[in-house]
């Protein structure tokens with residue numbers, strides 16, 4: 326027979342489900358839909374009908390939540406990241422679960438995404454959206470710009486510009502969100518920046534970005550200048566504009582993130598991505614975050630979800646440090 330007595334501290338940890346093993350919430354965060362003064366809210370957007378090549382990003386939220394289990398959890402000191410050696414002590418978070426999008430029905434799903442992000446913002450939380458294909462950032466930007474009362478800038482990590490000028494009948498897909506967002510007045514291109522671009526570089530997509538004052542750092546350029554200089558250029562472009570971070574996992578080289586729908590070789594390492602978040606975001610007015618295009622069906626080792634979960638932790642660490650710095654002032 327085992328000893329029936331469980332020390333109180335251990336019992337508390339067990340009840341906290343710190344590795345999210347029960348209902349697989351993000352990092353074991355409380356899975357709920359009522360808000361209670363949280364700083365951030367994780368939300369899954371399992372929509373991938375707007376992909377143009379390989380589908381499966383609808384399973385991204387599941388893969389990202391699964392990826393986080395082994396690397397972070399809630400303890401008395403908050404959500405922590407072993408890599409960052411920093412306990413996220415001053416943020417209260419929750420996991421909203423997934424938004425009830427309907428694959429195959431783009432416009433109603435956009436409405437659900439817009440309403441979901443708006444609700445999170447209206448409750449004073451920073452949304453952390455787990456995608457899903459990249460088209461979801463378009464309705465997200467509507468919610469952000471309404472919340473701010475002005476167009477919002479993007480810090481956009483991707484191998485593609487996602488500014489395709491598609492004709493009417495293919496207006497909405499994962500290659501068009503930032504052109505649509507600009508046309509509708511949700512996107513502040515003049516403080517926006519795209520980083521890591523290496524697909525369709527000589528095309529109208531790139532011309533659009535440049536014509537509207539959006540800075541672009543191609544993959545080739547980034548390999549040359551390195552993370553530090555890139556972080557400086559991000560900060561110089563965004564300045565104090567309200568912005569969001571939108572991260573397409575195909576920014577990474579397929580070696581580091583094989584689980585994605587439109588991989589392009591010649592990309593970046595997980596570590597470079599984490600450093601980019603750490604070095605570029607301090608002091609910026611970041612209103613939200615999304616990580617998109619995680620398609621783990623193509624990744625038998627499941628390293629893509631692991632990367633993505635960990636990226637969110639890096640973002641939360643920055644959010645936490647920004648909050649602490651603001652409170653010190």
Ligand SMILES: [Mn+2]
Pocket residue numbers: 459483484485487499573
């Ligand atoms: Mn993209």
